[in-house]
Amino acid sequence: MIGYGEPQAIGGKLLARPMKTLLAIFAVSLGVMWYRFSAGLGPVSNMTDGFTWGIWEPVNVVVFTGIGAGAYGVGLLCYLLNKGRYHGLVRPAVLAGAICYSLGAASIVVALGRYWNSYWLGVPTLWNLSSALLEVAICVLTYVMVLWVEMLPSFLARISASPSARWKTFGKKWGGRLQQAMPYIIALAILLPTMHQSSLGGLLLIAGPKIHPLWHTALLPTLFLISCLSMGFGAVVVLITILKLTWNVEHDQRLLAEMSRVNAYLLIAFVVLRIGDITAGKLWYVGWDLISLLFFVELALFLTPALLFLSHRVKRSRGRLFGASLLAVAAGAVYRVDAYLSVYRPAPGWNYWPSIGEMTVTVGMAALGIAVFILISRMFPVLVVEETATGRPRASESAASR
Amino acid sequence: MTELEARGVSRRDFLKVCTLAAGAVGLPAWAGEMMADKAASSAKPPVIWLHFQECTGCSESLLRASAPDVAELILSLISLDYHETLMAAAGYQAERSLADSMERNDGKYLVIIEGAIPTKDGGVYCRAAGRTAIETAHKVTARAGAVLAIGSCASWGGIPSADPNPTGAVGASKIVTDRPIVNLPGCPANPYNLLGTVLQYATFGTLPALDELSRPKLAYARVIHEDCPRRPHFDAGRFAHKYGDEGHRAGYCLYKLGCKGPVTHANCSLNHFVDVPGAWPIGIGHPCVGCTEQKIAFRVPLHQTVDVDRPTAPSTYPPIHADHRVVEPLPVGIGSAIVGALAGAGYMATKKLTGNPKKHDPEE
């Protein structure tokens, strides 16, 4: 069913069983975070002077925000390229993005050694403008705010529907003003991720001697930008498919297939750029070793979904599109983890694997993200739910109370 | 033995001295017992002690003991037939003793040379009983069983040979060239090195293994630095910088005060002197002056530092790339399980979605 369905709150029990499990997982990770703040980073993690960012930066920040780049990708398609038919995907994508970016920002605070000094980020005279990480920090913090502002219409819509007259006026007034400001906000929402997603790749430029030449290239920012869009598009398809199964959210196969075709071109562009970069003088690094295997696995992970997205069978099959999108997300995630960890060698003698504490925090953050998504979707009009034959949405049925 | 007992020296003390002497040349304890038995019997090895350009310090180090009985003990283990400082006789009688001993113990007596031998102007700068040192050396060592040169002076010239060496002083081995001489350098030499060598010869008829400078390897193979009790301070970088400063009083390494320990072959750091533990130069806070080494002693200034020449660096130094590995099996297992579970879930979900055309996979 294609059309501009109106988003609505899913409703249902807020603290149902899945929520409780997710919040319990997060509570465990809260305990780890408390320990981290009282005892220091060393006792809780396997981070060392060699592998100093562990997984909290590469995964919690870089991979999560890559998944959240769906907001960026859908925003590009819907607003900049003016394909209004993607409108129904915007809110869930933006919510996922807002949550992923908030998780990333929170993870940074947990990962920072001297977090209490981060207020200096608000003092522009102290900014070291040559630092790519500063650019990432400022952009990400601003973008988190922009994403939640983009979610405000959804919150205000619910407030506008409130029985209380005062809240109704409040919601309508601010909703209107927000609508007027939207072009400026959306322009920011497109500019900022362009800057920081490429900078997340740019962070690695300076570690040239320590990153394997097959990954270290001046194209790092470009490659990260392209792959974040692939991850984002893939994540949106995965998200909508899961929501379709759980809450019967509107799942427009043709639309998603069309979006995935764009994704296919991005994935192919990535592969072309990488191969081009390698053939320009780095071919002799390719051999029969583990590193080359990683490289080829990455290429396969990028190429496979691209070819799948372009095939007719996949275009027509919900399940196959879902699987291919999972591969697209995995491709971006694997590329990021490889660049930051797998092929990063500070010097001989160092190795790294996340400690149980680090993994707990990552999993806990992910659990929190899912929980918040469920919570907000239930409370506010974010998702467009498919209508039944009777014209009434199936939202209130048992499927939704899960 | 009985005469010693008469003087109040127990067999235990006697054995102790013999064992120490045996230990000084690296022989096991039972050798000490053998030496004691041999010495207790009347067959004491005859020793002729020649003095040339010397200060008699090496003799004094033999006698200088905190327990006077030990000195007597030492003298009881050997038959000291000729010693210009210690013998009762003088003048013609002394020379008579020398000749008698040489004749009586022909081919069996041990000659110990103390002091350098001057060579300039025909060697006139050291004459006793009308003979030059060169003549005496040749004459006495000709029929000797073994020849030992005690002290740096006899080993390589010592103080008399210091620049400008006006008398042309040289070590005994430069004069007595027809037979091997055991050099026991030191200023003074450690008495137990001498005693051990002498007793080994007397008991077994053999001399200890010698290095390329004819020094017993067991006493002179290692440098002071290798066995110095202050070595941990060197290794940890703790040095005395001035006499009496905090580091000096704390007993830190004396390398920076010019200690020649790193280039001096001797066993002073192990044996010490005068039977008093800690009574040796570094032990009392003065840097080693390298008195056994011809290239160092009386040539290199006392407080000039030397290069530390080490054939292999000890394993206490960190390697270029330290081991910082942190990977352990349990987290690897858990992490792999999580990733595997995610991949598995994705695969299962895809399969389920794809495999159920009516319910989940309406082809549009």
Add this chain to the structure above:
Amino acid sequence: MIISRRSLLKGAAATGTVTALARCSHARERSGALPEAVGMLYDSTRCIGCRACVTKCKEVNGLPFDRDASGIYDTPTDLSSTTKNIIKVFRNGDNHAFVKQQCMHCVDPACVSVCMMGALHKEGSGKRNYPTERKGTGIVLYDKGTCVGCRYCQIACPFNVPKFQWQEAFPVIAKCEMCWHRRDPSQGEPFAIANPACCEVCPREAVIFGMRASLLAEAKRRIVADPKRYNGRIYGEREGGGTQVLYLAPAGVSFKDLGMPDLPAESSAHFSESVSHAPYLYGITPVALYAAMAFVLRRRKKRDDRLQRGGETKR
């Protein structure tokens, strides 16, 4: 298609602000050694491995002894948050060579380039300089007051020098600062700039302190005077853009053997900044992009609103 005055003014204001802030993001020139650059010269052939420098460094910097995992005092095996200077040995059969490791005080440091808040900075060029900091000496100093502990410096440094206090709840980054706090004006230049304890205490003058230019000349002189003794190269002359701590190695031992990485002449800071800053064009690009997008979106919105209103009030 009329550009309203309001949107034009807004665009101009935005441009002005962002350009002012992005002033420094320009394509980068290579920086050479500063005129008053101080440094150290370490001659591995003279080092006897006495480790007086290791102990003295701990003493003057107030660093505790290293402890192993179970808390027992242990000799340091690598640079760490409690060891800012260390002697290591390279073994090759019976031969060995010592190497001293500490901050290289690079001419164009990667850590300075990446530090978000400028906590790591060249003396005198920081964001919050002490009054006594002099510009031009090139010493890389650390300001824990603005450090957020992001540890990007650890990623950036090709020598893996900055170390982090992992076991502290309130950690800092630790690295050699050339004993800048021991500077002694009464001794005259260059000790008025800094007075490294390691150089002061070395018994063989294996490591010496001075102006980088003179040390470089001295290193060259040593190689010429005794070419068979050295391996012919002065490490730090050009590596990674040049470092202010220079190294000489014995013949037959490469710098790679001694753990010094093989770096190109271009510093990684220069490479990274050139690539990163190129698209920004002094900050013009983001502003222009934003202005263009805002313009397009606003115009579209106005048209959509007009259409919607027109549709509603259709006669």
